[in-house]
Amino acid sequence: MSQPCISRREVKRHQTALRLQHCAAELTLEHGFDGWTIDELAAAADVSRRTVFNYFDGKAEVILGPEPEVDDAQVAEFVAGGPTGRLFDDLLVLAHEATREKADSDQHIAAVRQAVMSDPRLLQLVHERFEMAATLLGDCVRQREGDDFPKEKVRLLLRLLITCFDDALERVAEDGSTPFAQHFDATVADARTCLA
Structure with a gap:
């Protein structure tokens, strides 16, 4: 059976989510969970603050995932x-x-x-x-x-x-x-x- 076709948009969305999660983990390791803001995360991941909230409900979900x-x-x-x-x-x-x-x-x-x-x-x-x-x-x-x-x-x-x-x-x-x-x-x- 063949794998379903994944659109470029879905691939990009997945990559952005992983980048946000990676950056959040790095920021937490460097500064602690309460030592960084969503704005700093957005800057580290090179996305807008709004993009972060399009993917995750808050800091805990970015780190831990849904x-x-x-x-x-x-x-x-x-x-x-x-x-x-x-x-x-x-x-x-x-x-x-x-x-x-x-x-x-x-x-x-x-x-x-x-x-x-x-x-x-x-x-x-x-x-x-x-x-x-x-x-x-x-x-x-x-x-x-x-x-x-x-x-x-x-x-x-x-x-x-x-x-x-x-x-x-x-x-x-x-x-x-x-x-x-x-x-x-x-x-x-x-x-x-x-x-x-």
């Missing part, structure tokens, strides 16, 4: 017990879907991780996003497993998932030639070996 989304059909399949029938493996499928669109920007992901780890305000914003995502995933797990499924197990599953993400991000920083998804799969495989 909140990850998972297709409703995949969520429904997860809640129904699929796609593999194994809870953690099925959470991994959702995780892959949530990060799929970032596959061509692994170096940006590593730069964002570095920026987040160096700036308390940005770390707080990531924590808030994680709490929201964890609540939604926890609700999906309880819908799937039943209300009597222990909350401690839900929390542990989500922490394992986040630990695998964090380790995969470190691997991307060390080896940017391998895609994030492959690092993530390798991290999960290593965790399984350690726990076997």
